[in-house]
Structure formats: C-alpha cells, structure tokens
Amino acid sequence: xxxxxxxxxxxxxxxxxxxxxxxxxxxxxxxxxxxxxxxxxxxxxxxxxxxxxxxxxxxxxxxxxxxxxxxxxxxxxxxxxxxxxxxxxxxxxxxxxxxxxxxxxxxxxxxxxxxxxxxxxxxxxxxxxxxxxxxxxxxxxxxxxxxxxxxxxxxxxxxxxxxxxxxxxxxxxxxxxxxxxxxxxxxxxxxxxxxxxxxxxxxxxxxxxxxxxxxxxxxxxxxxxxxxxxxxxxxxxxxxxxxxxxxxxxxxxxxxxxxxxxxxxxxxxxxxxxxxxxxxxxxxxxxxxxxxxxxxxxxxxxxxxxxxxxxxxxxxxxxxxxxxxxxxxxxxxxxxxxxxxxxxxxxxxxxxxxxxxxxxxxxxxxxxxxxxxxxxxxxxxxxxxxxxxxxxxxxxxxxxxxxxxxxxxxxxxxxxxxxxxxxxxxx
Ligand code: AMP
Ligand code: GLY
Numbered sequence: 001x002x003x004x005x006x007x008x009x010x011x012x013x014x015x016x017x018x019x020x021x022x023x024x025x026x027x028x029x030x031x032x033x034x035x036x037x038x039x040x041x042x043x044x045x046x047x048x049x050x051x052x053x054x055x056x057x058x059x060x061x062x063x064x065x066x067x068x069x070x071x072x073x074x075x076x077x078x079x080x081x082x083x084x085x086x087x088x089x090x091x092x093x094x095x096x097x098x099x100x101x102x103x104x105x106x107x108x109x110x111x112x113x114x115x116x117x118x119x120x121x122x123x124x125x126x127x128x129x130x131x132x133x134x135x136x137x138x139x140x141x142x143x144x145x146x147x148x149x150x151x152x153x154x155x156x157x158x159x160x161x162x163x164x165x166x167x168x169x170x171x172x173x174x175x176x177x178x179x180x181x182x183x184x185x186x187x188x189x190x191x192x193x194x195x196x197x198x199x200x201x202x203x204x205x206x207x208x209x210x211x212x213x214x215x216x217x218x219x220x221x222x223x224x225x226x227x228x229x230x231x232x233x234x235x236x237x238x239x240x241x242x243x244x245x246x247x248x249x250x251x252x253x254x255x256x257x258x259x260x261x262x263x264x265x266x267x268x269x270x271x272x273x274x275x276x277x278x279x280x281x282x283x284x285x286x287x288x289x290x291x292x293x294x295x296x297x298x299x300x301x302x303x304x305x306x307x308x309x310x311x312x313x314x315x316x317x318x319x320x321x322x323x324x325x326x327x328x329x330x331x332x333x334x335x336x337x338x339x340x341x342x343x344x345x346x347x348x349x350x351x352x353x354x355x356x357x358x359x360x361x362x363x364x365x366x367x368x369x370x371x372x373x374x375x376x377x378x379x380x381x382x383x384x385x386x387x388x389x390x391x392x393x394x395x396x397x398x399x400x401x402x403x404x405x406x407x408x409x410x411x412x413x414x415x416x417x418x419x420x421x422x423x424x425x426x427x
Contacts, residue, residue: 001024001025001026001064001065001305001309002025002026002027002028002029002061002062002063002064002065003019003025003027003028003029003063003064003065003066003067003305004028004029004030004031004057004058004061004063004065004066004067005019005028005029005030005033005037005041005066005067005069006030006031006054006066006067006068006069006070006073006078007030007068007069007070008030008032008033008034008037008069009034009069009070009290009364009365009378009380010290010291010293010294010332010362010363010364010380010382010383011069011070011287011288011289011290011291011293011294012030012033012037012069012070013033013034013036013037013040013362013363013364013383014288014293014294014297014298014362014383014385015067015069015288015293015297015304016028016030016033016037016040016041017040017297017360017362018297018298018300018304019040019041019067019304019305020040020041021304022303022304022305022306023303023305024303024305024306024309025304025305027041027042028040028041028042029041029042029043029044029061029063030042030043031043031044031045031046031048031054031057032044032045032046032048034363034364034365034366034367034377035363035366035367035368035374036361036362036363036366036382037363038368051073051076051077051078051080051081052081054073054078054081054082055078055081055082055084055085055087056085058082058085058087059085059086059087063087064088064309065087065088065089065090065305065308065309065312066078066079066082066087066088066089066090066091067089067090067091067308068089068090068091068266068287069287069288069290070287071097071100071101071147071285071286071287072147074091074092074094074097074100074101074266074286074287075094075097075098075100075101075147075286076094077093077094078091079091079092079093079094079097079265079266080093080094088309088312088313089265089266089312090265090266090308090309090311090312091265091266091267091286091287092264092265092266092286093262093265095262096257096262096263096264096265096266096286097286099253099257099264099268099284099285099286100147100269100283100284100285100286100287101146101147101286102145102146103122103143103144103145103146103183103283104122104145104181104183106283106284107120107122107183109253109256109257109260110253110281112256113252113253113255113256114248114252115248115249115252115253115281116248116249116278116279116280116281117280117281117282118141118185118186118187118188118273118280118282119136119185119186120183120184120185120186121183121184122145122181122182122183122184123170123181123182123184124170124180124181124182125170126166126167126170126171129142129166129170129182129184130162130163130166132184133156133162133166133184136184136185136186136187138156138157138158138159138162138187139155139156139157139187140156140162140184140185140186140187141153141154141155141156141184141185141186141187142154142156142162142165142166142169142182142183142184142185143182143183143184143185144169144174144175144178144179144182145178145179145180145181145182145183146175146177146178146179146180147175147178148175148178148179149226150224150225150226151175151224152175152178152179153224154168155187165182166182169182170182188273188275188280188282189273189275190273190274190275190276190280191211191236191273191274191275191419192211192212192271192272192273192274192282193209193210193211193234193236193237193241193272193274194209194210194211194212194234194269194270194271194272194289194292195207195209195237195242195245195249195250195269195270195272196210196267196268196269196270196288196289196292196293196296197250197267197268197269197270198267198307198308198311198316198321199254199264199265199266199267199268199311199316200265200310200311200312200313200314200315200316201254201258201263201264201265201311201314202254202258202263202314203254203314203316203317204246204250204251204254204268204316205316205319205321206242206245206246206250207296207300207323208232208233208296208299208300208323209232209233209234209236209237209242209245210230210231210232210233210234210289210292210295210296211230211231211232211234211236211417211419211420212227212229212230212289212291212292213227213228213229213230213413213415213416214226214227214228215228216228216334216338216339216411216413217413218413218414218415219415223339223340224339225334225338225339225379225380226290226291226339226379226380227289227290227291227292227332227380228332228334228380228412228413228416229291229329229330229331229332229412229413229416229417230289230291230292230294230295230329230330230416231295231327231328231329231330231391231394231395231416231417231420232292232295232296232299232327232328233299233327234420235420236274236419236420237272237274240277241274241277241279244277244278244279245270245272245279248279249270249272249279249281250268250270253268253270253284254268265311265312266286266287266311267286267287267288268284268285268286269284269285269286269287269288269289269292270284271283271284271285290364291330291332291362291364291380291383294328294330294362294383294385295328295329295330295385295387296328298324298326298328298360298385298387299323299324299326299327299328299387300321300322300323300324301321301322301323301324302319302320302321302322303319303320306319306320307319307321324387325389326387326388326389326394327387327388327389327390327391327393327394328385328386328387328394329385329386329387329391329394329395329397329398329416329417330362330383330384330385330398330416331383331384331385331398331399331401331402331412331413331416332364332380332381332382332383332384332412332413333380333381333382333383333384333402333405333406333407333410333411333412334379334380334381334410334411334412335365335376335378335379335380335381335409335410335411336408336409336410336411337409337411338379338380338411339379342379342409343376343409344365344375344376344377344378345369345375345376345377346375346376346407346408346409346410347369347373347374347375347407347408348366348373348374348375348376348381348382348405348406348407349405349406349407350404350405350406351374351405353404354384354400354401354404354405355401356386356397358386358387358388358397359384359385359386359387359397359398359401360385360386361382361383361384361385361401361405362382362383362385363381363382363383364378364380364381364382364383365377365378365379365380365381366378366381366382376407381407381410382405384398384399384401384402384405385398386398386401391417391420391421392421395416395417395421398416399414
C-alpha cells in the first residue's frame with residue numbers, strides 16, 4: 001500500500017523509517033519532507049495550505065492510508081477532510097482530537113470516565129482563576145486551554161509568576177485563541193512517563209512506555225523544550241503501573257470517546273505522573289510523541305503499516321503487535337540557544353559516518369543545502385537514536401554518535417536516561 005505522511009520533523013522521520021520496514025507498505029510520500037525523510041520516502045515540494053488541499057493531494061496520490069504526525073492538522077480536521085473523500089486516515093477526527101486541542105475538554109472526558117488526574121478548573125475570568133489558584137496554594141499550574149506548541153504550561157512557584165501566567169493568557173492572549181480560557185491545576189509530584197497507544201475506536205494497545213527529558217539542561221534545569229531526549233522502556237512504568245494506566249486511563253478514555261459518538265482512532269498519548277504506585281494523567285495528546293516516537297518505533301515488533309490499517313478498520317485485535325526485548329535511547333542535538341533564540345543554516349558534519357545496524361539519525365529541523373550538504377533549520381535538529389540489549393549500551397551508542405555528528409553551537413543534554421541509569425550525569 002501507498003502511504004501519504006503528513007508532517008516534517010523527527011517524529012515523522014521515525015514513522016517514515018519504520019513504515020519503510022513494513023512489508024505491507026510499497027511507498028511513502030511525505031510532502032516537503034526533510035532530507036532525512038527523503039532517504040526513506042518521496043518528498044515532493046508542494047504548496048498545501050488548507051486541510052482540503054492536503055486531502056485532495058492524498059486522493060490524487062491514491063493513498064491507501066494517510067498518516068498524520070502533528071497535532072495541528074488533526075485539530076483543524078484533516079482526518080475529517082480525508083474521510084470525506086473516502087480516504088483512510090490514521091489519526092483522530094477533529095472532534096476526537098479535542099482531547100489534546102482543549103484541556104477543558106480533556107478534563108471533562110477524564111471526569112466523566114473517572115480517570116485519575118490533578119484537581120483543576122477552567123476559567124475565562126481572571127479574578128475567578130486567581131481565587132481558585134490561591135485556594136489550591138503554591139506551586140500551582142496554569143495552562144492555556146488550546147494548542148500552544150508546547151509552551152502553554154506555566155508552573156508557578158511564586159505569587160508573581162501566578163499573576164503573570166494568568167495575565168499573559170486572560171489579559172494579553174499570549175497564545176491567541178488558545179488563551180481564551182485557562183486551566184488552573186494542582187501541582188503534582190512524582191516521575192513522568194509517556195504511554196502511547198494504538199486505538200481503533202474501540203480497542204487499545206499500549207506501546208512500550210518511554211520517558212522524555214523536557215528541560216533544556218542537564219539535571220532537569222533550564223527552560224521547558226519540546227523534548228531533549230528519550231529512552232524506552234521507562235522502568236518507572238512497572239507491570240502494575242502499566243496495568244493501572246491501561247485499566248484506569250487508556251481503556252476508559254477510549255470507551256468514553258466511543259460513548260460520545262466520537263470514537264478515537266490513531267495514537268492516544270497519555271502523559272502520566274507516577275507517584276507511589278499511582279498514576280495520574282498530566283495531559284492527553286492526539287498523536288505520536290516527539291521525540292518519544294524515535295525510541296518507541298525501533299522497539300516495535302510488528303508491521304507498522306498493517307497495524308495502522310487495522311486501527312482504521314477497527315480490527316486492532318487481529319494485528320500482530322509485539323515489543324522487542326531491547327532498550328532504546330535518543331539524544332536530541334539542538335541549535336545553541338534553543339528553546340530561546342537560535343541561528344539556523346549551520347552545516348551538519350559527520351552524518352555519513354555514524355549509523356550502524358542498530359542506530360539511526362532522525363532528522364528534525366534540517367534542510368538540504370548546496371552539493372549534498374545538510375543544514376540546520378530548526379531548534380531541535382537531529383535525534384541520535386540507538387538500541388541495544390541494555391540501556392547503558394544504547395545510551396553509549398547514542399553519545400558515540402554525538403561525538404561524530406556536529407554543527408556550530410550544537411547543544412545536547414549529557415544525562416539522557418539518568419533516572420534509569422542511577423541518577424548520575426554521564427559526562
Ligand atoms: P504538558 O504540556 O501538559 O505536558 O505540560 C508540560 C510539563 O509541565 C509536563 O511535562 C510536566 O513536567 C509539567 N506539568 C504539567 N502539569 C503539571 C502538574 N499538574 N503538576 C506538575 N507538573 C506539571
Ligand atoms: N515529547 C512531548 C510531546 O510530544 O508532546
């Protein structure tokens with residue numbers, strides 16, 4: 001089958017890379033894909049703006065399946081536009097994507113389904129929000145209701161930060177329409193982990209649990225980023241925690257969406273806080289995580305194309321899905337200054353000499369330069385990914401690649417997987 005893949009970052013490179021290893025897949029077309037994606041897919045340069053443009057493109061390509069990487073097109077209704085043309089889509093409808101696109105909606109679903117999560121309420125009124133936040137006490141969390149490219153969450157440890165976070169959203173509309181309403185939430189303690197699950201509208205199949213490193217600097221210091229590295233499996237997710245996540249989070253969420261007449265198809269991403277054997281949901285995302293996908297897909301045992309098709313056909317229980325017994329690690333090479341201001345257009349060196357049978361460089365923010373050169377083009381540039389029989393070996397291999405692949409002002413964390421490896425900074 002032919003697949004049209006929507007998206008152009010590290011997550012999409014990992015998806016395309018894995019789909020190319022799928023016997024069921026004959027070709028992958030990823031419009032405007034980056035130079036890494038170009039190694040495993042056709043990347044035609046096309047100007048696609050509206051969801052209608054994308055759906056028409058996929059129809060012209062006679063795609064057997066459209067796979068959507070990022071949340072924005074899902075929230076805008078790409079799956080609906082494709083379905084209207086009779087295309088199969090791996091990704092939720094606009095109505096189901098609200099699980100990520102509106103935090104108030106996600107909380108409503110969690111409440112209705114009895115899913116454990118932090119205490120919270122939604123507000124459009126500044127004074128009421130402030131009252132509620134003061135009632136919860138510091139630290140307290142303020143979240144823009146809508147999509148904010150990972151920047152909409154403020155952990156307020158002082159009254160000043162609280163006033164600022166509320167004003168930024170409810171007075172200054174920092175994230176535009178996404179700031180119209182805020183969620184004020186109790187601060188949770190514990191260790192975070194992500195569980196991504198395949199969903200076919202009725203059935204749920206969790207993939208291997210992983211852990212992201214959201215802060216920019218070693219020791220979880222510095223500002224929040226889109227994710228500086230990941231590893232899987234995350235040992236904090238024990239068998240018991242996984243069972244709890246399935247039984248109290250994933251299963252009820254998918255049941256509740258079906259009950260509402262908006263069945264959930266695609267990847268449901270549960271961001272969890274784990275504390276003393278209990279799980280609570282921090283957030284739902286309506287798609288694969290980035291950079292979680294980079295470590296989850298190399299460990300998937302099964303035919304990704306077939307699994308995605310089974311999700312669209314409501315036949316997930318018939319698909320063969322397993323987990324390889326290995327460990328994987330991904331170290332993100334970012335532009336100096338990210339997540340603040342950074343420069344682009346730096347030549348990336350060493351790309352040709354670093355991959356092995358058990359490692360791959362996923363491209364996130366790259367573009368093709370002159371004469372085969374690859375240039376930096378974003379904050380997160382590359383995901384150096386390796387897998388091995390032990391986590392230590394996978395981490396060592398990813399850091400070996402970081403010694404080979406480089407560009408001016410490249411920045412990476414040196415402590416990826418530190419929680420699983422004993423809490424020490426590696427180098
Ligand atoms: P989110 O975009 O909702 O995942 O939030 C970004 C990050 O903020 C999470 O990965 C957590 O580290 C942190 N966070 C969000 N909500 C809470 C909470 N209620 N308590 C503590 N930390 C939180
Ligand atoms: N790595 C976090 C996310 O994809 O939302």
